[in-house]
Amino acid sequence: DAGVIQSPRHEVTEMGQEVTLRCKPISGHNSLFWYRQTMMRGLELLIYFNNNVPIDDSGMPEDRFSAKMPNASFSTLKIQPSEPRDSAVYFCASGSGGPPPDTQYFGPGTRLTVL
Amino acid sequence: KNEVEQSPQNLTAQEGEFITINCSYSVGISALHWLQQHPGGGIVSLFMLSSGKKKHGRLIATINIQEKHSSLHITASHPRDSAVYICAVGGGSRLTFGEGTQLTVNP
Numbered sequence: 134d135a136g137v138i139q140s141p142r143h144e145v146t147e148m149g150q151e152v153t154l155r156c157k158p159i160s161g162h163n164s165l166f167w168y169r170q171t172m173m174r175g176l177e178l179l180i181y182f183n184n185n186v187p188i189d190d191s192g193m194p195e196d197r198f199s200a201k202m203p204n205a206s207f208s209t210l211k212i213q214p215s216e217p218r219d220s221a222v223y224f225c226a227s228g229s230g231g232p233p234p235d236t237q238y239f240g241p242g243t244r245l246t247v248l
Numbered sequence: 249k250n251e252v253e254q255s256p257q258n259l260t261a262q263e264g265e266f267i268t269i270n271c272s273y274s275v276g277i278s279a280l281h282w283l284q285q286h287p288g289g290g291i292v293s294l295f296m297l298s299s300g301k302k303k304h305g306r307l308i309a310t311i312n313i314q315e316k317h318s319s320l321h322i323t324a325s326h327p328r329d330s331a332v333y334i335c336a337v338g339g340g341s342r343l344t345f346g347e348g349t350q351l352t353v354n355p
Contacts, residue, residue, distance in 0.1 A: 189342060
């Protein structure tokens with residue numbers, strides 16, 4: 134298996150632009166997580182899906198952030214409009230069993246820079 | 249006070265040394281995770297613990313629920329163990345992360 138796939142790996146955009154991050158979980162996994170990592174705040178859970186349904190979105194910072202999981206093999210995290218403080222590495226992770234799963238498999242992350 | 253505290257923040261060791269990283273937490277949890285983040289940024293889940301001890305190769309993780317404390321041990325450390333080790337505690341889907349311990353193992 135290719136593991137969790139995220140795209141793009143790097144994104145540089147200007148303040149006010151819409152940003153869409155994409156994630157393909159490991160086939161067969163029924164849980165999907167979006168995390169954000171910054172130097173100041175470390176790793177933070179943004180949202181958790183189980184069987185394509187958002188279970189916990191209390192970590193989503195504000196209305197500018199939205200996440201969808203239209204099917205078991207694809208999820209998006211959208212920021213509109215983006216702001217410089219959104220600059221971070223965004224990780225997607227998936228797992229099976231649970232919920233929540235015992236082990237989460239992380240993608241390589243998307244490094245977002247908002248100028 | 250942070251809900252999850254790790255110590256030390258930075259650790260430098262010589263190859264072959266026995267290493268211990270500590271994690272203390274102040275909230276009730278259902279499980280504790282240890283993660284490894286490589287210099288390139290990739291994150292690997294090492295262990296999930298709810299009690300006792302787990303071992304995987306040269307890595308050993310222990311947890312004491314009563315004392316709200318966990319340790320990650322690395323035996324016969326190697327330069328490839330150099331990474332940031334992150335403790336995360338959880339109740340349900342929500343994980344709270346420690347700030348991480350930067351480990352450098354010199355040859």
